[in-house]
Amino acid sequence: MDIAKALAAIDRLCSGTFPAEPTRTDTGPAGPGYRTAELATSEDFREDDGARREETAEQYECDRDGLGERLTERWGPPQVFSLYSVLARTTEGEAVAEPWGRLSGHVPDVQLWRARETGRWVALGVSQWDEEWPFQLLAIVTDVDPP
Template sequence: MNITHWPATIDLLCTRDFPAEHGRTDVGTGGPGYHIAELHTSGDFWEDDGAEREQTEAQYEIDRDGLGERLSERWGASQVISLAGAFERSQGGEDIPEPWASLSAHVPDVHLWKSPETGRWIALGVSQWDKELPFQLLAVVTETDPL
């Protein structure tokens, strides 16, 4: 899948019913009130000196921004919100709703829109769980207000 197919995946998730339980889906993960599509995944960085990782991270941010431009043509300019506060609050014991709780552990910020057609929130973010692990370009569709 590439940038020409990613908007169609997001459109599908904007109209698809949410799963009744948390788990894997055909495009990533989902649960009550949300879908997370894994649009693109890099290789890992176990043997990397850091240069390849930095280049890959930059490319994933470029891909996110390119897809974001396409979504902005449809829904207007995005908001960029940090998920650091949600992560800190969840670490302090506060109950943060999904998908924001799990995203905040590996996605520093998201570009965010709200679809006037469906009322759902659409977010794009670049994920990396740890410096040796792959990057992922994620698209999130949820009915849960961002924090």
């Protein structure tokens, strides 16, 4: 992962507008009040015995933490926000505002900052939908408060 490119993508999300309807942009999913950047995507793990998956998970967490260090220099230490309770609430049928409801299905937790310049929330998380699917390092910028 190229940290300079990832920071530029986050800056672009922070300064950009949000779409009026859910859509897919050149950086990832977006909708009213949020935009996502898929900063890195691994290969899938259909032919893996588990070793490559574990190594990739560790690498993506390291990439998230390294990028997080740069954001900490800007905005101070992050909150670590678990999305487990959000997932439980959506599973029980509760409507949770996006992007939080959707994220909870594939991102267990996020590092979360409040950008001083815009007041928007900036979250970093590692996504993995299923054991065979690829990992993704995601940056999410939103004006929707965490639930």
